[in-house]
Amino acid sequence: MYQPEQHREDRLDVQHDLIETHPFGLLISHDREGLQANGLPFLLQRSIGPFGRLQAHIARANSQWRELDGAEVLVVFQGPLNYVTPAFYETKRETGKVVPTWNYAMVQARGTARVRADTEWLDTQISALTDRHEADRPEPWHVSDAPRTYIEAQLRGIVGIEIDIQRLEGKWKVSQNRPEGDRKGVAAGLAEAHPEMAALVRRYGRIGEGA
Template identity: 60%
Template sequence: MYQPPHFIETDETVLRALIEAHPLGLLISASGGDVLANPVPFLVSVRDGVTTLRAHLSKANPQWSHIGDGASVLVVFQGSDSYVTPSWYQSKAEHGKVVPTWNYAMVQARGTATVHETPEWLRPQVSELTDRHEADRPAAWKVEDAPEAFVAAQLRGIVGIEIAVAQLTGKWKVSQNRPEADRRGVHAGLTGENNDDMAGLVGHYGGLQDT
């Protein structure tokens, strides 16, 4: 990933927080000159100081056999993003030498993948993933709500993917490279469009303490 110095985010707590907030990652693998990519919801955790990603794929999806145990993979997590119009920049009125751009926050995780096919691994992963996304619902659904024979059959149709992350890379491109007046203009423009997530990032990373 192209990384100008002012956009680099290295705090792993921040990087993991983006993954937790935007867990649908794009799983990318390459083998024999072929490249596969699939969107997959992940769980992220830290075990013995190592960040671990866990997910599952349908057995009908060829990527799991494409990966194989010990294969290198890349997972891309996309956070908040927004088009930025030059009309928000004060420098547009000053000299007009401005162009549109796109702001975004992104994490890329690289590591080695292990494939799991046993129900002893798969059921806890599926249950934890379900519980996480059902937690705030008034009538939270649990895996145990489905008939046991049905659940067992579903587990036989999937495989688990566990990735020991060797490198987490973060890029927060949120107008830090613009003059303060332009950053304030971007913040105001995003706020006016009700894009509070990106406005908050511009304010925080742009040092706009009074926004």
């Protein structure tokens, strides 16, 4: 990934936070049919290995998994992203020398995939994934709420994927390259409609909350 130094984010905890906040990753691999890419919800196990472990499952009918075992893969996690209009920039009023851009935060994870087809692993993975995303609901749904025979039939239709992360790259392009007046303008301009990005612009641009 192209990473100008000012946009690099190498802190592991920050990279992990983005993966957990935006867990729907794009799994990219290459096989005899060429490039394959599918979006999957991932679970991150932070404490395994130097960079963590990713787990997911994929439909058995999806051909991507058939040549995945032992293959090097890339998983892309996209955080907040927003179009930035030049109208936000103080520089527009000063010189007019501005162009539009996009702000975004992204983590790319690389590792070797393992295919997991055993029922116990799949059962544990879908339960953990469900519990993670149901946790904030007033009455969380659990896999055990469905008839066991139905769940077993569903498990036969999926295959597990496990990836020990061997390399992580983070890129936070959030207006760090702009003058202070422009950064303040972007934070203010995005604050109401896109507060997550506005917060990143303030944090990485060292702008006070009142800006």
